[in-house]
Amino acid sequence: MSNAVEPFVLPDKPVEECGVFGIYGSGLDVAKLTYYGLYALQHRGQESAGIAVANGQQVELQKGMGLVPEVFTGHCLDKLTGHVAIGHVRYSTTGSSQPLNAQPLVFRYAKGMIGLAHNGNLTNIAELRSQLAYSGSVFQSTTDSEVLVNLIARYNANSLEEALMKCMIDVKGAYSLLVITEDALYAARDPYGFRPLCLGRLDKGYVVASESCALNTVGATFVRDIEPGEIIRIDREGLSSTQGLQAKNPAHCIFEYIYFARPDSTMDGFNVNRVRREMGRQLAREYPVEADIVIPVPDSGVAAARGYAEESGIPFEEGLMKNRYIGRTFIQPTQQMREIGVRLKLNAIREVLEGKRVVMVDDSIVRGTTSQKLVAMLREAGAKEVHLCISSPPVLRSCYYGIDTSDEQQLIAAQKPLAEIKQTIQADGLHYLSIEGLLDIFTPKQDYFCTACFDGNYPVEVPRSKDNAKFSLE
């Protein structure tokens, strides 16, 4: 495909790194169901997509750069027949997007064929890769996943579950993992359960997915979340579960609730949309503002804005209208027309805003550039005051567990005090939700979440420098 993957119009958000989907069931069109499942998880990755299908004899793979419907066109899924499948969507950043890094990865090893789809980030990947290389492994990509496959292959004297348990000892970091062989599906989640992974039933088969919305889309019934440290195997004998390493407390990524996950997903016991509305309510309690209307930054700020409006009694309005057709690729505005970039996506409605004191609710700020433009846009459309309320705490630290939060140098909250940020974005008020307020929503499970990007409490040791985590030979 010719068209380079360009950044979204409003890239000023953390970026989720991946979504996974797996299915086992004879009589099901597993390739197409995986396709639809990935469609439901498209928000978790727009750079590449792939599906591997096994039919008892072998594993067939198809993958490519682009959105799910761009990678899978025409009748290409018809060739992928079988009763087990895994699929993967991968994120898009402005950086290098390499076809080689698209997943699933499928390899032949001593015991046959093996495919792997991985959401997360390993923190000791450099050491692992180096050890493997010196005993003869070669690597074609720079992904964690290729290291994982090589590690599994080293344990080929064990069963695949035993091999995965051994890997769980070797490997540090975050991973929600799907593995396919010629005739079985395996799923594993790291000991802290950083990234989500849930299980569902469809007819007599099973479905595993990053988010429950994908279960709904294919018509599967939600069964439960995969436990931290759990390894499950699904084959003709049915489902069996093994508990591997497990941390004392889970450390679920709290940013999934704030921004990444789809609002209609429920993960580790909490419905995302409900959590977001509570975040808005809590924000209204922490920061009551005198205002005429509450408006969201669509789409991700809608639920929190509604919560804020409900709690505060200030009317909810839609003051920013979103262009539903805006996509990944568009011709960049020149300097001269820089403002068009934001206006292409969002339009401020004078009829709603004129003369009003406005509370604008957004879910997070990363670099602050978009916030600044939105505040200006509201004023231009007649808003008298603009109070920006953020339904998450300030992002101060980088994530090493599967999210691209930008470098700390680019995180405005890590670089400037609140007052300066407020001045930069020219708002009349700027309020962040407190960490305590955020965690209260999850009572009594306040301790079950990773909040490292807010407070630096990293549950798993992180590499000294971020580069260190990359392949030293790269």
Add this chain to the structure above:
Amino acid sequence: MSNAVEPFVLPDKPVEECGVFGIYGSGLDVAKLTYYGLYALQHRGQESAGIAVANGQQVELQKGMGLVPEVFTGHCLDKLTGHVAIGHVRYSTTGSSQPLNAQPLVFRYAKGMIGLAHNGNLTNIAELRSQLAYSGSVFQSTTDSEVLVNLIARYNANSLEEALMKCMIDVKGAYSLLVITEDALYAARDPYGFRPLCLGRLDKGYVVASESCALNTVGATFVRDIEPGEIIRIDREGLSSTQGLQAKNPAHCIFEYIYFARPDSTMDGFNVNRVRREMGRQLAREYPVEADIVIPVPDSGVAAARGYAEESGIPFEEGLMKNRYIGRTFIQPTQQMREIGVRLKLNAIREVLEGKRVVMVDDSIVRGTTSQKLVAMLREAGAKEVHLCISSPPVLRSCYYGIDTSDEQQLIAAQKPLAEIKQTIQADGLHYLSIEGLLDIFTPKQDYFCTACFDGNYPVEVPRSKDNAKFSLE
């Protein structure tokens, strides 16, 4: 291009036929501004896009099948330099989509070059084409626009404004028209003003667009709507206006407000979002329902649902979540998984719906197939009752003025009485807004709208059979 244009996931709506954008201004990057303007009008047509630019010497054209960012990629706009431009987006239906029919059309004629972008539908096209053909004209496409160009060319002894006035006498039907020559921009609207067209200023230049949201996007200031029957010319002398034929009363398409236009547009004096909310209020007054929550069918039903909730006092909730990544092309579900089609786009949220009596607000019903699936989906997610409230009157008749409403045989309201429709879609209640209630919103301009699709009062004579309107030689 390889990818065939496939229908949207939920095609069960009337389809707008086009959007136009024009700009005149030296010192402006008119090609790029037209590109952004078309981006803002993308909802009016997804089948093809085109831009023609003039630089005083000639008119350069680029067009193709697909969305705006698919047609214009890389540096292709850099070649289109000049100070005048017109652009066009064309609709997508399941039928034949022909590259030849993409607009603008650009021709050489006796007085130089001429380009044309057209939104609307002419009702006496067969007669016009036949007359032209017998005196020697040839036609490459089956578009109204090619007939218009030939007609204009016949009047090459007149000025272009005079030629357009003569055409206004010959031509019947709906048209909002932009014409470009080597050094000027012309805009014209039919005597009834069926389709919208508005004028804005940008720096020292002018912008003309189907909807005001496109003016906002490029940073232009709204000046006024083009009047029914008005012809304007913009060239180095500035803007001049001529009044051509004008009907006694305008007949603005009321469906623009109900469904087509972007909510942030204001056309012929009415803000679309505000009108939609009023439609919801009026609906609540006409049909009060005992219910626990009001939910919209996103996105087009949101404003009306909010109005309904406000007027009725029943809480507004989001019970259907939309997949923001769903696009035009996807692999069709087989019979066996037919339900996935709707679930790919919309997911019913059990947490919101369970045990509730629900008012679901949608803007219109065409064939009814989607409504039926949505009602079933809500029940499956636990809704106790589902009342479907439609914020428009029943669509009973075909449109001949630029909208594809489907054949009357496919219009469920034209084929079945209300009670049967209710039974077909399995709703506990089904309510349409009344025509009077709808028109009340526009008081005192109730008589300024075309409501032919509801009541068959066609302001301009229509062909006896719909086929008749097509090229008889086709």
Add this chain to the structure above:
Amino acid sequence: MSNAVEPFVLPDKPVEECGVFGIYGSGLDVAKLTYYGLYALQHRGQESAGIAVANGQQVELQKGMGLVPEVFTGHCLDKLTGHVAIGHVRYSTTGSSQPLNAQPLVFRYAKGMIGLAHNGNLTNIAELRSQLAYSGSVFQSTTDSEVLVNLIARYNANSLEEALMKCMIDVKGAYSLLVITEDALYAARDPYGFRPLCLGRLDKGYVVASESCALNTVGATFVRDIEPGEIIRIDREGLSSTQGLQAKNPAHCIFEYIYFARPDSTMDGFNVNRVRREMGRQLAREYPVEADIVIPVPDSGVAAARGYAEESGIPFEEGLMKNRYIGRTFIQPTQQMREIGVRLKLNAIREVLEGKRVVMVDDSIVRGTTSQKLVAMLREAGAKEVHLCISSPPVLRSCYYGIDTSDEQQLIAAQKPLAEIKQTIQADGLHYLSIEGLLDIFTPKQDYFCTACFDGNYPVEVPRSKDNAKFSLE
């Protein structure tokens, strides 16, 4: 399509402007047969290709930029069903190659649909276009063919044969023309028969093609050449012929025999391969050289070189080997590796050339740049002497009848005397065939050919300046 049409590696030749193919026959797969016929005529045009098929009801068209197999892929021909077809291949030069100019052109006019494929060049096109425009015609392309279609359409009160006869009166220049309607095939050749056109039978149907090699390819039997000024119609009644205007003597393009036509074609009574071999023999008689071997510049110089060898008794050898995979597109060598351009296509064989006095036979020289490189290449491979023998007279004048000979400023023979050319290309000898010697081959039909590019005797008046022949509005 992404791939720009780049020039051939050795563009230093005159360029043929088009090839046409037509077929009529019920029960035949006329689209596929036209495809194969165009494949056989691919040497006459590599820029674009198109096929129009009629089934009694309408004319369907498919065309695009590129070689025949690039334009027609997969199952695209399956949609073109019918019993009449015409096809066209168009040339490629370094200049602007516009999709709009691809042929056939298909139009609707007063009497139905009409398609046209044209090989040749009209000399009074500017006047014709201007007259048509002032009486109301519009033009989308800048081709002769669009003017022809408009002219035919003006005569819609006549039968199509009568219309073609009237056009023959209006139009000056060279044309071998195929016309398709919903149910018939027409072929016409200008009064001088500049460009070739021949007729064949296939089963109970008829085939018309630029060259007889296309008849052979589809399995048709050669019947005869279409006469200068003849118009034939093929429909369900069979074939009927009408004689239109006819010049006193034909003026067949002699360059078809020298370079353009395929060696296995026979046109207007002369087999191309045989003529070329005679040209070599004649050259040997005119310019006997003391040498050890005769080598051709492959492929077009092979037959003449063989003739030279036979006549002179000097052994024929292959001293230049051609890369059979060289195509239209390749990455241009930089200045530093300029020599690679020629070596990519041709490699000099030291084993053959070392120490030898070489006669190198080529068919023509246009700019001389390639000749210079080839002479250098032979010397580098050890040739002691290099005599360049050209099997055509020097090209001194531009062609206005369908060939792109380059501007006279670029024709080395028009700019420099023989001695200087010899010095420029660094040959030990340089010999051109004489015009008389060339014409002798065709005895007793010496007067039946156009030799304007050699002697300036233009049979039909040519425009004063070449630009004049182009669309004055362009």
Add this chain to the structure above:
Amino acid sequence: MSNAVEPFVLPDKPVEECGVFGIYGSGLDVAKLTYYGLYALQHRGQESAGIAVANGQQVELQKGMGLVPEVFTGHCLDKLTGHVAIGHVRYSTTGSSQPLNAQPLVFRYAKGMIGLAHNGNLTNIAELRSQLAYSGSVFQSTTDSEVLVNLIARYNANSLEEALMKCMIDVKGAYSLLVITEDALYAARDPYGFRPLCLGRLDKGYVVASESCALNTVGATFVRDIEPGEIIRIDREGLSSTQGLQAKNPAHCIFEYIYFARPDSTMDGFNVNRVRREMGRQLAREYPVEADIVIPVPDSGVAAARGYAEESGIPFEEGLMKNRYIGRTFIQPTQQMREIGVRLKLNAIREVLEGKRVVMVDDSIVRGTTSQKLVAMLREAGAKEVHLCISSPPVLRSCYYGIDTSDEQQLIAAQKPLAEIKQTIQADGLHYLSIEGLLDIFTPKQDYFCTACFDGNYPVEVPRSKDNAKFSLE
């Protein structure tokens, strides 16, 4: 890319499996020179192409399916900067053509990066792959090359030359191998020298290529052939050579001379064109025929036909004309027009053939289907007698050393006695060159060639079943 790789029009020939090209030289544009080198080797593989370039720091790779100019377009080579490069072209058969199998392969291993381009076929690949897998290796492709890279990586405690020497002990079969690291180029040839590989100089750098024609194309001077069993290293120290295993006698593939190699190449001391002409002379001595003309099947039969004509005194003519534009992809003729397949490529010239007794010279017969069609074509064009003379012995056995000769079941000579073949193809005479006659040409090096496909004397043990040689897990 959309276009599937379809078989050639005349696939009835053995198929060469690959070509390789390597270059080392600072100051040279090594990527572009490799591109041109691969262009010269395009006849050795049309399925995929790839180039890997190293700049002292890392190895960058670009590869894809298709011809060299299809894989490398626009400015894509500009990104490949460095001073070392290797390139590869891979063959095309009708079977599965997998992007994963395209070469070069580039991997990271313990000592950095390594890239590999391989021409040949290993006979003990199944055992090697199995051993590696059980000690933990994983494989993404099914190529010999990936096994080789893993094997090299196991010897990472050795220098790369030592590692290659160890591999030479492990590996059986045919290989001409290029290896690239961040800063050096290695070339190795198996102990029998099955496949060709030669060395040249370009400025102060070195070039290694499958055939000398590639040296000529890039302007390099031929130095010598790489010896069987030799390993050379080229880096900033210059060139150093190590002798690894060496067989008692070489076993150069004799089919390279008969059909695969370009006629302008010289390999292992013999010029291909000269050998082919001698084959024709020898054939004329072995099988004198009473005939009027000798014609070749172009292009590969031309040199032998000329030799036959010279030796026999029968005039050489071109009775079959080849369409120079025929490519890989074309729309398949249906049953009804089966004959068109051959006629698209070759046209019999009646003027040459009518009434003549013809000797048609071809280089080889595999399945015999094309020969049959050609004989019929000649008769149809008037030939009185057709004697088919084949300039190679009958192909009776499969090749395991890098050529795809088809299964023995498909080899007509392995299935039928000569008389039956003659009857099948309906020739008046059918003659093959004798093995002794063929080897005489190479006197006194008759024992230096592999003739296994003629006589079954396999120099290196071959797998019992051909499938055995494939990946047992496949």
